[in-house]
Amino acid sequence: MAEPQTDPFARPPWRVLIAGCGYVGAELGRRLVAAGHQVWGLRRRPAALPAGVALLQADLAQPATLRDLPPRxxxxxxxxxxxxxxxxxxxxxxxxxxxxxxxxxxxxxxxxRRVIFVSSTSVYGQAHGEWVDESSPAEPERALSRHLLAGETLLAQSPFPGTAVRLSGIYGPGRTRLIEQVRNGHARLQGGPPAFTNRIHRDDCAGLLAHLLTLGGAQALYLGSDSDPASQDEVLRWLAAQLGITLPPPGEAAATDARHHSGQNKRCSNRRLLASGYRLIYPTFREGYGALLQGHDAPQ
Ligand SMILES: NC(=O)c1ccc[n+]([C@@H]2O[C@H](COP(=O)([O-])OP(=O)(O)OC[C@H]3O[C@@H](n4cnc5c(N)ncnc54)[C@H](OP(=O)(O)O)[C@@H]3O)[C@@H](O)[C@H]2O)c1
Structure with missing residues (x-):
């Protein structure tokens, strides 16, 4: 599978700070170091970060700990x-x-030269299967997501070139809940009309963030989601078929399905992201979960 395009403006080395260097941040750091950039990963607790990513222990909730950021x-x-x-x-x-x-x-x-704020597609309250993109109204169903919008606004008002990236549900190595649910017999089909869900593999989260960071003329807002907002039932059926497992028919114990509580049913468009030149490593859940089932990831 092809790696995302590199942008001609991305002349390394950039000096890059990843504030919140966890699941996505560490993979992003690894990719940026591999591309020749100098990278610091900020988090509260000591942790093993990828080779070449310097740990910066600080607490974003404690301004005094942020006084000694790397310069320039x-x-x-x-x-x-x-x-x-x-x-x-x-x-x-x-x-x-x-x-x-x-x-x-x-x-x-x-x-x-650019500050990126990782936000979430949870800022969209649409729940009737609509397509949403960067121009769609963002009126979150969950009050909590208003804080993500507040962060986006803050960045837009800052003196720096800013980009907010709304990621959909992240899966990848170590985040394989759906696979485990199918394997252990806890997966339940919802049945009925499809309720669309949206996801993005961790490596694409990192890949698209690295791409947008050094993209000349990057816009202020992007959605980061793969190209197939399939229903969770479709994903579960596909996983079950891959694993040779028969799922119980829809309706049985369906009340345990998390979607009943989440109100999810929208389709996130990645058109702007793809138009920016980013090529998904895992365009749909089939490639992404397929690699996870085979126990390997795409070539780096
Ligand atoms: N999970 C999803 O499906 C999803 C969907 C859409 C968007 N997102 C967004 O994607 C981004 C990355 O998610 P992720 O899965 O990589 O998260 P994660 O693995 O939980 O990593 C978050 C990092 O933030 C650090 N952190 C938390 N509080 C901090 C503080 N006060 N000061 C400094 N560092 C702090 C944590 O390290 P310490 O604990 O050591 O401080 C951790 O390294 C987040 O913005 C998340 O909201 C996630």
Missing amino acids: LDGVIYAAAADRGDDDAYAAIYHHGLAHLLDALVARGQRP
């Missing part, structure tokens, strides 16, 4: 995630944490 940063990617699903935690990370980081950059006179 060319790129900043904010990929921190709330560690709890409550209002305080969301506000602290997606709004106030970003504000603290932007303040720290301004205070030191830093002039990054």
Whole structure:
């Protein structure tokens, strides 16, 4: 499978800070280092980061810990995630944490060429199977997602060239809940008309963020999702077929299906992302889960 295109503006080495260097951030760091960039990964707790990514221990909720950022940063990617699903935690990370980081950059006179804020497609409240893109109204069903919108607004008002990237549901190595549910017999089909779900492989999250970071003329907003907003039933059926497992018919214990509580049913368009020149490593769940089932990832 082809790797994403590199952009002619991406002359390494850029000095890049990844604020919130976890599941996506670490893979992003690995890719940026491989492309010749100099990378720092910021997080609170010590952790083994990919070779070449320097650990920067700091707390985005504690501005005093952000005083000694690496100087002369060319790129900043904010990929921190709330560690709890409550209002305080969301506000602290997606709004106030970003504000603290932007303040720290301004205070030191830093002039990054691009700052990216990783947001989420959960900002869309559409739930009737509509296509949504960057121009669609973002009126979240969950009040928590308003903090993501607040972060996006903050970045747009900052003095830096900013890009918000709304990712859909992330899966990949170690995030294989659906595969496990099919394997252990807990997967349940919903039945009825399709309720569309949206996903993106971790490697594409990292790949598209690296692509947008150094893309000349990147826009202020992109959706990051694969090309097939299939229903969860379709994904489950496909996984079951791959694993040679028969799923129980729809309806049995369907009330345990998380979608009943999530209100998901929209289709995220990646047209703008693809038009920017990014080529998905895993265009649909079939390639992405296929690689996971075979226990290998795409060539790096
Ligand atoms: N999961 C999904 O399906 C999904 C969907 C759409 C969008 N997203 C977004 O995608 C981004 C990346 O997600 P992910 O799965 O890579 O998250 P993750 O694995 O949980 O990583 C988040 C990182 O943020 C760090 N962090 C959290 N609070 C911090 C703080 N106060 N100060 C400094 N670092 C902090 C964590 O490290 P420490 O704990 O060591 O601080 C961790 O390294 C997030 O913005 C998330 O909201 C996720």
